[in-house]
Amino acid sequence: xxxxxxxxxxxxxxxxxGLVVFGNVLDAPFQYDxxxxxxYNPHIRSLSDVAHHFxxxxxxxxxxxxxxxxPVLMTSYSLDYALWGGEAIGFRLLNLLLHVIVxxxxxxxxxxxxxxxxxxxxAVLFLVHPMHGETVDYISSRSDLLVAVFxxxxxxVFRASALWPLLMLYVGALLSKSVAVTMPVIAATLTVARExxxxxxxxxxxxxxxxxxxxxxxxxLWSTRFLSSSYEKLPRSPLLELLTQSKALVYxxxxxxxxxxLSVDHSFTVVESAASAAVVAAVALVLSCVLLALHQRHxxxxxxxxxxxxxxxxxxxxxxxxxxxxxxVYLASCGLLLIAMWAWSLAxxxxxxxxxxxxxxxxxxxxLLTMDRNQxxxxxxxxxxxxxxxxxxxxxxxxxxxLAYKRNGELETAEAQLQQGLRLDPDYAEGWVVxxxxxxxxxxxxxxxxxxxxxxALDPTMAGVYHDLGxxxxxxxxVDSALVYYQRVxxxxxxxxxxxxxLGMALEAKNRWPEALDSYRQAVADSIYWTNTDDxxxxxxYNRARAAEALGLLQEAEHAYxxxxxxxxxxxxxxxxxxxxxAQYERLRGEGR
Numbered sequence: 001x002x003x004x005x006x007x008x009x010x011x012x013x014x015x016x017x018g019l020v021v022f023g024n025v026l027d028a029p030f031q032y033d034x035x036x037x038x039x040y041n042p043h044i045r046s047l048s049d050v051a052h053h054f055x056x057x058x059x060x061x062x063x064x065x066x067x068x069x070x071p072v073l074m075t076s077y078s079l080d081y082a083l084w085g086g087e088a089i090g091f092r093l094l095n096l097l098l099h100v101i102v103x104x105x106x107x108x109x110x111x112x113x114x115x116x117x118x119x120x121x122x123a124v125l126f127l128v129h130p131m132h133g134e135t136v137d138y139i140s141s142r143s144d145l146l147v148a149v150f151x152x153x154x155x156x157v158f159r160a161s162a163l164w165p166l167l168m169l170y171v172g173a174l175l176s177k178s179v180a181v182t183m184p185v186i187a188a189t190l191t192v193a194r195e196x197x198x199x200x201x202x203x204x205x206x207x208x209x210x211x212x213x214x215x216x217x218x219x220x221l222w223s224t225r226f227l228s229s230s231y232e233k234l235p236r237s238p239l240l241e242l243l244t245q246s247k248a249l250v251y252x253x254x255x256x257x258x259x260x261x262l263s264v265d266h267s268f269t270v271v272e273s274a275a276s277a278a279v280v281a282a283v284a285l286v287l288s289c290v291l292l293a294l295h296q297r298h299x300x301x302x303x304x305x306x307x308x309x310x311x312x313x314x315x316x317x318x319x320x321x322x323x324x325x326x327x328x329v330y331l332a333s334c335g336l337l338l339i340a341m342w343a344w345s346l347a348x349x350x351x352x353x354x355x356x357x358x359x360x361x362x363x364x365x366x367x368l369l370t371m372d373r374n375q376x377x378x379x380x381x382x383x384x385x386x387x388x389x390x391x392x393x394x395x396x397x398x399x400x401x402x403l404a405y406k407r408n409g410e411l412e413t414a415e416a417q418l419q420q421g422l423r424l425d426p427d428y429a430e431g432w433v434v435x436x437x438x439x440x441x442x443x444x445x446x447x448x449x450x451x452x453x454x455x456x457a458l459d460p461t462m463a464g465v466y467h468d469l470g471x472x473x474x475x476x477x478x479v480d481s482a483l484v485y486y487q488r489v490x491x492x493x494x495x496x497x498x499x500x501x502x503l504g505m506a507l508e509a510k511n512r513w514p515e516a517l518d519s520y521r522q523a524v525a526d527s528i529y530w531t532n533t534d535d536x537x538x539x540x541x542y543n544r545a546r547a548a549e550a551l552g553l554l555q556e557a558e559h560a561y562x563x564x565x566x567x568x569x570x571x572x573x574x575x576x577x578x579x580x581x582x583a584q585y586e587r588l589r590g591e592g593r
Contacts, residue, residue: 010104010123018100021128021367022136025374026096027089031383032264032400033140036061037077039086042528044077053078054175062529069221072175073143091139098145099136103127105152106334110341113300117348118341121359126337128367130259134326137377138264141327146176148331151183158187158206170210174217179314179331181217184210186310193297193306234319236270241319244271247282249312252329256336259366262373264383265400267391268324300342308335380404388417395425402434411438429459433468440472448472463492467499474506482506495529501540504547513550520544524563538567538574542581554588561585 030039043049043059053059053074060068076094084090107123114122126132135141150173157165173180188207191199200207236244251268255261271279290309293302311332348355376386384401391397398421405414415438422431436451449472456465470485486503489496504519523540530537545560561584568578 010107010120013120014100014103014123014127015097017124017127017367018096018103021370022096022099022133022374024371025137025377026092028092028137028374028378029380030088030091031138031377031380034088034091034138036063037140038091041077042530044074044081047078047082050075050078070143070175070177072172073146073177076142076146088139091142092136095136095139095142095145098142098149099132100127102145102148102152102330105149105156106337108156109152109334110338113303113338114342114345118345121344121363122337122341124363125340125366126334128363128370129256129333129337130262130366130369130373131256131326131333132330133262133370133373134264135330137374138327141330143177144327144330147173147180148334150176151180151186151331152334154183155187155190158203163206163209166206167209167213170213174213178217178221179311181214182310182313184214185313186307189306189310190303193303236319238317238319240270242316243274243279243283244323245312245316246286247271247279248315248324249286249309250282251324252312252332253336255326256329256333259369261390262326263387263390265322265387265391265394265397266324267393269393270323301339304335304337304339304342306335307338308332311335381408393424395421395428395431397421398424399428399431399434402431402438406434406438411441414438427458429455429462429465431455432458433462433465436465436468436472440468440475445472445476461492463489463496463499466492467496467502470499470502470506474502474509479506479509483510495526497523497526497528497530497537497540500526501543504540504543508543508547513547517544517547517551517553520547538564538570538577538581541567542577545581545584549588554591558585558588561588 037060038044040062041059042062043052049059053071057067057069059074060070077091080091080094103123103126106126107119110122111119135145150169153169154166154173157169160166170180170183173183184207187210188200191203191207195202248268251266273279286309289305293305293309296302297306309332311334312329315328344355344359376382381401381404384397384404387397388401398417402414402418402421405411405417415435418431418435418438422428422435425431432451432455436448436455439445439451440448449469452465452469452472455462456469459465466485466488470482470489473479473485474482483503483506486499486506489499490503493499500519501523504516504523507513507516507519520540520543524537524544527537527540541560541564545557545564548554548560549557561581564581565578565585568574568581
């Protein structure tokens with residue numbers, strides 16, 4: 001009876017609490033990186049393409065520069081799309097389910113390491129803690145959820161008689177996110193801390209197989225040049241990153257203990273000098289905690305410190321563009337909450353049930369804070385408005401807020417935010433591109449050209465800015481310049497289908513019909529890569545039909561007009577164009593008779 005209660009209690013309570021706490025964010029839209037990795041990603045729209053996730057890192061994103069090897073993550077997106085289509089609620093429901101599973105696994109491990117009296121409280125605390133809200137609210141955080149599920153699962157089955165569950169779970173972790181390479185180190189460290197070196201020797205087969213899988217995984221990444229290409233793009237030196245992230249570790253501790261200053265874009269900068277007082281203090285604190293934990297490794301708090309530190313090692317050693325992100329500490333927070341539950345267990349042994357109201361109140365408070373934080377994720381405007389209010393010193397939140405207002409049609413407000421962002425960082429290339437788009441929308445073509453050229457000069461690898469330059473010069477009648485810009489786009493990104501279509505229009509304007517037709521054909525062939533999937537791609541089919549008819553290829557023209565009508569008729573915005581395409585199709589069909 002007790003065993004049944006131990007199993008069914010969490011199985012019923014945790015999903016219920018999850019729906020209560022996160023129910024107000026489930027129908028929120030896709031946010032931030034969700035757009036290119038999910039909403040506009042053509043590689044997740046068919047289950048027949050799942051195998052490609054395991055051999056092609058390019059399926060990670062709709063962007064040609066989106067290159068990441070996370071096949072289990074991408075497969076989960078494909079399954080979501082098969083079940084829910086493009087509805088964000090389905091994707092977020094799976095994130096919530098994974099969070100519930102992680103909470104249950106954490107409770108199971110706390111039961112083993114601290115005691116049965118702390119297990120349920122640990123699971124509930126993990127579930128409702130505001131620091132973990134981002135992993136549900138932000139769908140692209142799923143990689144962190146998957147790693148936590150597989151990593152904690154590995155620890156849960158580590159001593160199972162069969163080896164295959166352990167190995168399968170670890171492979172799943174590796175194929176979800178590369179930070180999973182810390183899991184064997186965590187397992188070995190906890191074994192030594194609890195049982196000494198004899199325990200490590202006794203389980204040498206398990207530890208050895210995990211190490212072998214880790215080395216094999218790293219060799220594969222190196223052979224594909226993923227590691228080397230990533231190293232070439234590092235935004236700062238590893239030493240500078242180590243010093244910066246040492247300070248960030250202290251910041252994460254503060255956020256965990258006082259989770260009322262959360263943000264999608266924290267005001268946290270790279271350290272300028274190793275001799276600064278803040279850096280010296282942070283490094284001294286981190287080293288003191290590590291040394292003390294190693295010396296007192298048999299104690300649960302020491303093991304929590306080691307769990308936290310080892311889980312965060314990849315972020316200390318590998319420089320990333322975003323310095324601080326709440327989702328990164330998701331798995332590592334198990335170490336911090338383990339310490340908290342150990343302390344709670346000691347206090348409960350002394351004061352007994354008198355502490356229960358305090359624990360319930362704390363979890364209730366955290367749950368309310370999480371629900372309040374969820375409201376921030378309800379729209380991209382509220383998300384980035386909150387980020388701007390908390391981070392007034394950097395450009396990125398301002399630029400993203402400007403984009404949010406632009407998507408909402410509030411162009412004047414968007415430009416005001418953009419101008420403030422560019423004052424903070426005049427070298428923010430993407431900001432100049434957005435400014436150019438705003439100017440072009442309100443008819444200021446010359447101003448748009450100036451902004452686009454500034455963005456292209458700052459970052460000449462952005463294909464999108466050359467596409468925008470081509471569109472503006474085409475609008476101004478500068479067809480030769482437009483041709484150059486469109487060709488540059490396709491050099492940087494051969495899959496840029498919209499640019500291929502627009503190149504055809506520029507070639508058509510120069511009466512180069514055969515080349516224009518080839519360009520239209522390629523555009524419709526590559527329509528899976530059409531970034532703006534709100535466009536039914538019927539326009540490219542219509543252009544192909546006109547070019548084929550101009551060249552006397554009437555059968556191809558008839559087929560293309562029919563396809564243009566079919567695609568354009570799917571969107572109410574294109575009713576007139578769809579009717580015109582149908583009229584042309586029926587005309588050719590009648591002439592053919």
